[in-house]
Amino acid sequence: MKQFFIGLFLLLAYCGVAADSFPPQFTAKYKLYAKGIPAGEGTRSLMRLPNGNFQFKTFAETTGFIALFNKVTIEERSVFMHLKNGKLRPLEYHYKQTGKKSRTNTVLFEWSKGIARNTFKGQTKVIPLKAGVLDRLLYQLVLMIDQKQGKAKIKYQIVTKGKIKSYIPKYLGFETLQIGDLSLKTVKYDRTSANGKRRTTLWCAPTLYYLPVQVEHLEKGNVFRLVLQSIKWF
16 A cells, blocks of 8 residues: 555656646545555645745545555655746655655755755765756656647656656557546556556546546556546636
């Protein structure tokens, strides 16, 4: 369950972003299913902060019967700038997990110095920044923007675990999903881990600014699914 939550929101970096491709502020609510059984809830939101920067945030928790045995909450957020040229620049990344195993992960981007400070497992690593680097959450927003711009080949450079790694979502074509009372045409992507043990698949809806309306995670033979329940635009 822990690995699912960690990877679930991480498949969605940095590219030129046209102003009209940037989605409006929103809050989306999801339901989590484990082997077809309701297991938890999640939210994803984009909001503008008082100082003009933006925050992209996700929150997930186990609920109901499963929470009696394994109560897990995970909060992940990225604070970033939306520059005049349309590009996104990460400023802070924060990850916090509570439950049987608690942990945190923070990345502070110091663009004026050309470095990022990644603190995890009680240690801090200094990483030289390259043009186009993002954090583990913000690139998911850029994937939405890239799809809206019609970009076919996408590759993202992500700060993670004290290093910069490449994330390359694989395009799988179109698929129509039934989400509640809505029949939605979606664009399908997946990403498989380097060791091939984990795979995450996303279905992104063009009519909802390519927001993922369903996410499926396969790990150790277990299948977890996150399904959109509602969305509010601001």
